[in-house]
Amino acid sequence: xxxxxxxxxxxxxxxxxxxxxxxxxxxxxxxxxxxxxxxxxxxxxxxxxxxxxxxxxxxxxxxxxxxxxxxxxxxxxxxxxxxxxxxxxxxxxxxxxxxxxxxxxxxxxxxxxxxxxxxxxxxxxxxxxxxxxxxxxxxxxxxxxxxxxxxxxxxxxxxxxxxxxxxxxxxxxxxxxxxxxxxxxxxxxxxxxxxxxxxxxxxxxxxxxxxxxxxxxxxxxxxxxxxxxxxxxxxxxxxxxxxxxxxxxxxxxxxxxxxxxxxxxxxxxxxxxxxxxxxxxxxxxxxxxxxxxxxxxxxxxxxxxxxxxxxxxxxxxxxxxxxxxxxxxxxxxxxxxxxxxxxxxxxxxxxxxxxxxxxxxxxxxxxxxxxxxxxxxxxxxxxxxxxxxxxxxxxxxxxxxxxxxxxxxxxxxxxxxxxxxxxxxxxxxxxxxxxxxxxxxxxxxxxxxxxxx
Amino acid sequence: xxxxxxxxxxxxxxxxxxxxxxxxxxxxxxxxxxxxxxxxxxxxxxxxxxxxxxxxxxxxxxxxxxxxxxxxxxxxxxxxxxxxxxxxxxxxxxxxxxxxxxxxxxxxxxxxxxxxxxxxxxxxxxxxxxxxxxxxxxxxxxxxxxxxxxxxxxxxxxxxxxxxxxxxxxxxxxxxxxxxxxxxxxxxxxxxxxxxxxxxxxxxxxxxxxxxxxxxxxxxxxxxxxxxxxxxxxxxxxxxxxxxxxxxxxxxxxxxxxxxxxxxxxxxxxxxxxxxxxxxxxxxxxxxxxxxxxxxxxxxxxxxxxxxxxxxxxxxxxxxxxxxxxxxxxxxxxxxxxxxxxxxxxxxxxxxxxxxxxxxxxxxxxxxxxxxxxxxxxxxxxxxxxxxxxxxxxxxxxxxxxxxxxxxxxxxxxxxxxxxxxxxxxxxxxxxxxxxxxxxxxxxxxxxxxxxx
Numbered sequence: 090x091x092x093x094x095x096x097x098x099x100x101x102x103x104x105x106x107x108x109x110x111x112x113x114x115x116x117x118x119x120x121x122x123x124x125x126x127x128x129x130x131x132x133x134x135x136x137x138x139x140x141x142x143x144x145x146x147x148x149x150x151x152x153x154x155x156x157x158x159x160x161x162x163x164x165x166x167x168x169x170x171x172x173x174x175x176x177x178x179x180x181x182x183x184x185x186x187x188x189x190x191x192x193x194x195x196x197x198x199x200x201x202x203x204x205x206x207x208x209x210x211x212x213x214x215x216x217x218x219x220x221x222x223x224x225x226x227x228x229x230x231x232x233x234x235x236x237x238x239x240x241x242x243x244x245x246x247x248x249x250x251x252x253x254x255x256x257x258x259x260x261x262x263x264x265x266x267x268x269x270x271x272x273x274x275x276x277x278x279x280x281x282x283x284x285x286x287x288x289x290x291x292x293x294x295x296x297x298x299x300x301x302x303x304x305x306x307x308x309x310x311x312x313x314x315x316x317x318x319x320x321x322x323x324x325x326x327x328x329x330x331x332x333x334x335x336x337x338x339x340x341x342x343x344x345x346x347x348x349x350x351x352x353x354x355x356x357x358x359x360x361x362x363x364x365x366x367x368x369x370x371x372x373x374x375x376x377x378x379x380x381x382x383x384x385x386x387x388x389x390x391x392x393x394x395x396x397x398x399x400x401x402x403x404x405x406x407x408x409x410x411x412x413x414x415x416x417x418x419x420x421x422x423x424x425x426x427x428x429x430x431x432x433x434x435x436x437x438x439x440x441x442x443x444x445x446x447x448x449x450x451x452x453x454x455x456x457x458x459x460x461x462x463x464x465x466x467x468x469x470x471x472x473x474x475x476x477x478x479x480x481x482x483x484x485x486x487x488x489x490x491x492x493x494x495x496x497x498x499x500x501x502x503x504x505x506x507x508x509x510x511x512x513x514x515x516x517x518x519x520x521x522x523x524x525x526x527x528x529x530x531x532x533x534x535x536x537x538x539x540x541x542x
Numbered sequence: 543x544x545x546x547x548x549x550x551x552x553x554x555x556x557x558x559x560x561x562x563x564x565x566x567x568x569x570x571x572x573x574x575x576x577x578x579x580x581x582x583x584x585x586x587x588x589x590x591x592x593x594x595x596x597x598x599x600x601x602x603x604x605x606x607x608x609x610x611x612x613x614x615x616x617x618x619x620x621x622x623x624x625x626x627x628x629x630x631x632x633x634x635x636x637x638x639x640x641x642x643x644x645x646x647x648x649x650x651x652x653x654x655x656x657x658x659x660x661x662x663x664x665x666x667x668x669x670x671x672x673x674x675x676x677x678x679x680x681x682x683x684x685x686x687x688x689x690x691x692x693x694x695x696x697x698x699x700x701x702x703x704x705x706x707x708x709x710x711x712x713x714x715x716x717x718x719x720x721x722x723x724x725x726x727x728x729x730x731x732x733x734x735x736x737x738x739x740x741x742x743x744x745x746x747x748x749x750x751x752x753x754x755x756x757x758x759x760x761x762x763x764x765x766x767x768x769x770x771x772x773x774x775x776x777x778x779x780x781x782x783x784x785x786x787x788x789x790x791x792x793x794x795x796x797x798x799x800x801x802x803x804x805x806x807x808x809x810x811x812x813x814x815x816x817x818x819x820x821x822x823x824x825x826x827x828x829x830x831x832x833x834x835x836x837x838x839x840x841x842x843x844x845x846x847x848x849x850x851x852x853x854x855x856x857x858x859x860x861x862x863x864x865x866x867x868x869x870x871x872x873x874x875x876x877x878x879x880x881x882x883x884x885x886x887x888x889x890x891x892x893x894x895x896x897x898x899x900x901x902x903x904x905x906x907x908x909x910x911x912x913x914x915x916x917x918x919x920x921x922x923x924x925x926x927x928x929x930x931x932x933x934x935x936x937x938x939x940x941x942x943x944x945x946x947x948x949x950x951x952x953x954x955x956x957x958x959x960x961x962x963x964x965x966x967x968x969x970x971x972x973x974x975x976x977x978x979x980x981x982x983x984x985x986x987x988x989x990x991x992x993x994x995x
Binding site: 414429 | 809889946
């Protein structure tokens with residue numbers, strides 16, 4: 090049995106839905122279909138989710154949401170007309186949305202979650218209606234009734250352990266089950282959404298709960314590329330990679346799949362297959378537990394900008410039990426999450442995402458580190474990029490670092506920082522943002538130009 | 543004005559004391575002389591400090607310390623006879639030691655400190671007597687009366703800030719001041735020693751307090767070598783290096799100078815000159831605040847064995863604010879100090895010295911990390927060596943990492959771990975202990991064979 094998830098661009102129009110239908114019915118194993126809200130049809134188009142957020146915010150500001158409301162309805166109507174669906178489905182969506190808009194607004198975030206969730210929920214109903222019109226046994230599944238229980242964190246809900254058992258009973262149902270992505274219900278019966286793009290998470294939870302053989306994630310790219318195509322033209326496609334590799338790549342700029350979406354599939358060992366709705370015969374990319382390491386040591390190179398570092402030095406720091414823990418506690422007091430802490434003997438750097446830091450926070454942190462930890466020097470460095478060179482094959486491959494650092498040296502790029510854990514599934518280089526592209530290109534050249542992935 | 547410190551081997555015999563005398567009087571700037579206890583005269587010889595410790599432990603076990611006591615007295619007598627000093631100095635030492643042995647033993651560590659400190663204290667008296675016999679104006683200085691105040695931590699005393707002001711008054715005294723190293727007095731007037739080899743610290747404190755122009759540290763090597771001579775034959779000598787470089791090298795196996803000894807000199811910016819008592823015309827090694835970077839990027843390579851790593855992985859660890867801090871808190875609960883924490887996205891390794899860990903501690907730590915942090919995997923790796931490649935010149939030197947990792951790859955050595963902070967005064971490689979020597983040799987070959995340091 091396969092759980093199949095379709096992203097927003099795969100459901101943006103009637104034409105796209107026709108492709109989705111063909112894909113689903115072409116394989117009888119495709120039993121559960123998770124749908125996103127309608128996405129963009131063209132570059133300047135609106136996503137339904139964005140329209141819903143704008144609509145909700147107008148309501149919260151006591152402004153008239155009519156225009157946005159109608160834009161949402163129009164998107165569904167457009168699809169329904171293209172597919173010649175009976176008018177009742179649009180009336181149903183219209184009523185649903187009207188009801189949601191008039192609901193309690195005392196907790197704005199919960200109100201927004203309720204609204205955002207309608208994008209997927211109503212689309213699932215529409216997709217089910219279309220499948221039925223095509224003469225296929227298909228049913229919309231209400232996540233509440235199916236038991237998709239989540240924590241009551243607006244916009245960041247986490248699935249509750251008991252959800253898995255409840256969802257398992259879906260396997261008894263007949264027909265194709267059309268399940269809306271992106272949200273679940275709290276124990277109190279309120280709607281809470283996952284973080285943005287969370288339909289990927291729904292699919293993964295269902296795959297785990299239903300003990301699926303495969304979780305197919307249909308999007309609009311043929312495969313996961315070994316490097317960002319905006320940095321390297323026509324990069325190699327990755328046929329197969331491990332969860333860990335995918336996770337490390339997605340951390341730094343690879344956004345094909347939602348980070349958290351891999352967790353349930355990973356825990357159940359269910360392979361995830363990234364495929365293209367617009368080119369379903371392309372082999373796509375499989376994310377698996379273990380892969381044959383027949384290729385080169387490196388499977389992908391990812392990079393991301395917007396990091397800064399806090400450098401702290403103190404003579405004989407190394408002798409002070411608890412120095413590192415105290416330093417991290419200070420950052421935690423400011424609600425900062427950090428990425429890495431490379432260290433020398435008497436110095437340590439903390440790498441964090443720059444967007445967490447204002448000039449004020451920076452000043453306050455510096456003062457606390459100086460006064461509480463008696464540091465000799467506290468220094469901030471901005472505009473750093475992190476480059477991840479990822480591959481399970483790197484483990485115990487003598488010389489990978491030599492190749493990588495040679496490539497960077499030849500491109501005259503200074504390495505600001507290196508962090509390589511004992512896991513060796515990745516090497517991380519910190520470089521200045523201005524050097525990021527050239528660094529990635531040099532590394533790609535080194536590891537991929539003569540290698541098939 | 544110069545503060546001059548002589549190590550144990552420089553004071554092990556009358557012959558050595560003659561050299562010391564010549565060195566001191568050959569330069570009228572050499573005003574303060576810090577002395578260690580007599581060290582070894584030959585490989586199998588005993589150090590007076592070790593004899594004193596054995597003597598003290600026998601007392602604490604209520605055993606007869608006579609043999610050890612006499613061995614100590616004999617060492618001083620031997621020197622006094624060689625130098626034809628009057629017998630009273632030995633009587634004085636005999637009485638002093640007898641008095642110490644009969645003192646309060648209710649706090650064994652304090653008793654041992656009192657005994658250990660006599661090695662330097664009595665040697666300073668003997669050296670002063672010898673200088674006087676030679677017709678030079680020289681005086682033994684009592685650290686208590688001079689105001690060398692320290693914390694009351696047996697075997698690990700720390701100088702108190704007020705000591706510096708008090709010691710400054712020594713600059714008004716005439717003649718050469720012979721100051722015993724290794725210990726000071728608490729505010730309650732009790733003796734507390736620095737950690738082992740702490741006479742280096744005394745010299746540095748005096749250099750700082752007296753605003754000396756130079757702190758000369760006489761030992762038994764011509765210079766600090768760029769690499770351990772037991773790993774590479776006849777390595778290059780280092781003419782000049784910075785405090786930071788010295789600190790990073792001494793962390794991993796370079797034991798020419800006590801770690802803590804650099805702090806007071808460093809804070810006052812006083813250069814430290816390592817020289818050889820047995821070859822005083824050799825140019826030695828200067829430790830300075832800044833050096834001209836006219837040589838290659840690397841100044842020295844140090845290595846040390848006996849490390850282990852704790853590898854912790856948890857899916858989406860990166861999202862958890864406080865994960866690293868909690869992990870370090872657990873280690874702190876076990877009194878463990880750690881060295882480095884290289885990390886990937888969802889994994890982190892903690893490198894620590896193996897001698898802190900018993901199999902039991904290891905088990906307990908694993909359990910706590912698994913149960914409290916819900917880690918997916920906790921794994922220990924043993925018998926690691928850390929190699930430090932050190933040099934201020936590495937800062938912004940494109941390609942140093944490329945050279946280093948190429949050298950290791952060519953020697954077929956797998957790099958278990960790399961940690962390079964944003965400071966770039968050092969690169970650290972973790973390798974298996976069995977690979978340590980070959981790794982150091984390969985790096986030395988790469989960085990030194992065509993370079994003058």
